[in-house]
Amino acid sequence: MASEPLLQTLRTFMAERDWEQFHSPENLAKSISIEAAELLECYQWNGDGDQDEVAGELADVLTYALLLADKLELDPEQIIRTKLERTGQKYPVEKAKGRSTKYDRL
Known part of the structure; x- marks a missing residue:
C-alpha cells in the first residue's frame, strides 16, 4: 500500500469498505469541518496539543479534503x-x- 500514490491508496481503502456511497461533496465538506473542529479541540485548553492526537485529526482533515478534491475532479x-x-x-x-x-x- 505504501508504494502506490496516496490518492489511489485512499480510493482502494474506501472501495474495499463500500464507503464511496457516503461521499457526496456535501458530506465530504461537512466531514472536513467536523474533523477540523476535532483538530481544534486538541488545543482547547492549552497551546501544546498532544502530537499523536494532532497528527490523527490532521490526517482526518487531509483525507477528507483529498477525497473531496478527487470527487470534484480537482x-x-x-x-x-x-x-x-x-x-x-x-x-x-x-x-x-x-x-x-x-x-x-x-
Missing part, C-alpha cells in the same frame, strides 16, 4: 498553486511581510 496541487498566486496578488511581500493585516487594509 488537482489539489494545482488548486493550491492557483490560490497562492491569487493570494500573492492580494498580499504583496512589500506590504504584507510580517503583518497579519487583511489585504484591504494594507
Whole structure:
C-alpha cells in the first residue's frame, strides 16, 4: 500500500469498505469541518496539543479534503498553486511581510 500514490491508496481503502456511497461533496465538506473542529479541540485548553492526537485529526482533515478534491475532479496541487498566486496578488511581500493585516487594509 505504501508504494502506490496516496490518492489511489485512499480510493482502494474506501472501495474495499463500500464507503464511496457516503461521499457526496456535501458530506465530504461537512466531514472536513467536523474533523477540523476535532483538530481544534486538541488545543482547547492549552497551546501544546498532544502530537499523536494532532497528527490523527490532521490526517482526518487531509483525507477528507483529498477525497473531496478527487470527487470534484480537482488537482489539489494545482488548486493550491492557483490560490497562492491569487493570494500573492492580494498580499504583496512589500506590504504584507510580517503583518497579519487583511489585504484591504494594507
